[in-house]
Amino acid sequence: MNTMNSTITSEASQPDEAAVPVQEDKPAETVIEEGKTVGKPFSDNAKFKLRDVEVFYGESRAIKKISLDIARNEVIAFIGPSGCGKSTFLRCLNRMNDSIEICKVKGSLQLDDLDIYDNKRDVVELRARVGMVFQKPNPFPKSIYDNVAYGPRIHGLANRKSDLDEIVENSLRKAGLWEEVKDRLDATATGMSGGQQQRLCIARAIAVSPEVVLMDEPCSALDPIATAKIEELIAELSESYTIVIVTHSMQQAARVSHRTAYFHLGHLVEVNETNKVFTSPEHELTESYITGRFG
Numbered sequence: 001m002n003t004m005n006s007t008i009t010s011e012a013s014q015p016d017e018a019a020v021p022v023q024e025d026k027p028a029e030t031v032i033e034e035g036k037t038v039g040k041p042f043s044d045n046a047k048f049k050l051r052d053v054e055v056f057y058g059e060s061r062a063i064k065k066i067s068l069d070i071a072r073n074e075v076i077a078f079i080g081p082s083g084c085g086k087s088t089f090l091r092c093l094n095r096m097n098d099s100i101e102i103c104k105v106k107g108s109l110q111l112d113d114l115d116i117y118d119n120k121r122d123v124v125e126l127r128a129r130v131g132m133v134f135q136k137p138n139p140f141p142k143s144i145y146d147n148v149a150y151g152p153r154i155h156g157l158a159n160r161k162s163d164l165d166e167i168v169e170n171s172l173r174k175a176g177l178w179e180e181v182k183d184r185l186d187a188t189a190t191g192m193s194g195g196q197q198q199r200l201c202i203a204r205a206i207a208v209s210p211e212v213v214l215m216d217e218p219c220s221a222l223d224p225i226a227t228a229k230i231e232e233l234i235a236e237l238s239e240s241y242t243i244v245i246v247t248h249s250m251q252q253a254a255r256v257s258h259r260t261a262y263f264h265l266g267h268l269v270e271v272n273e274t275n276k277v278f279t280s281p282e283h284e285l286t287e288s289y290i291t292g293r294f295g
């Protein structure tokens, strides 16, 4: 476990190091010990080993000494109130935060034995291993085929057209989209429904054979039927990939994930088997959140 540098009393948007009173509808004496996460944050089969991770936006510390393992082929859900740092932490896993100039990441972040933040790291290669699907479907304004073929082309994964065709077909099949689009691969992707576009983005992400797929609220722009399709897909994909999903829906976390991580004010408060988090959480802040007392 990590060193515990300070003790911070819960609640929102206060200066980092201050101990501040909680709001009335929150547990009165709840404290979060920095760097201390209850439950089972570590694994014997880690794909990611993340230790004492801190993320700063300028002077403001958005992630506070988080340590966590993410296991191979697990689906882990990140949940917590708005602004608690779920997306910020997720984006560290493939250095998506690099594009934000004021953002600085500290600590040790390893993918297998590779230091993700090594200065010499090829970020394009890293993102091929750790793909990402965003909140809003963001297909390129190109054909369905070219969206999926884009990554394999830039990474030189296919020498012949027939190889590329095969990658495109397999990726669309894995994303549960092949039957719907096989007769219109040349049609523009932006003409598809929102749910189809999101499955296309998943096909695009898996076309470069990533080991990990990060999903940042992938269903928040979708209707319940499209959401159900993506959730089925997550279950199928978890046989081949490690999946990290940020979600505001506790029902979704309960349906799709093996472990759930509860974030609060930049701390990782609790990580446990999903069933345990939702039936008998160990930390009172987790309990307050899942019972709807705040969030």
Ligand SMILES: Nc1ncnc2c1ncn2[C@@H]1O[C@H](COP(=O)(O)OP(=O)(O)OP(=O)(O)O)[C@@H](O)[C@H]1O
Pocket: 057, 062, 080, 081, 082, 083, 084, 085, 086, 087, 088, 089, 100
């Ligand atoms: N680009 C940025 N510049 C400055 N501060 C940022 C930036 N992105 C996020 N933050 C801040 O970092 C903290 C964590 O934000 P983040 O988006 O990671 O939280 P979240 O839990 O994913 O929230 P939500 O559920 O609302 O998407 C917040 O205080 C937020 O205001």
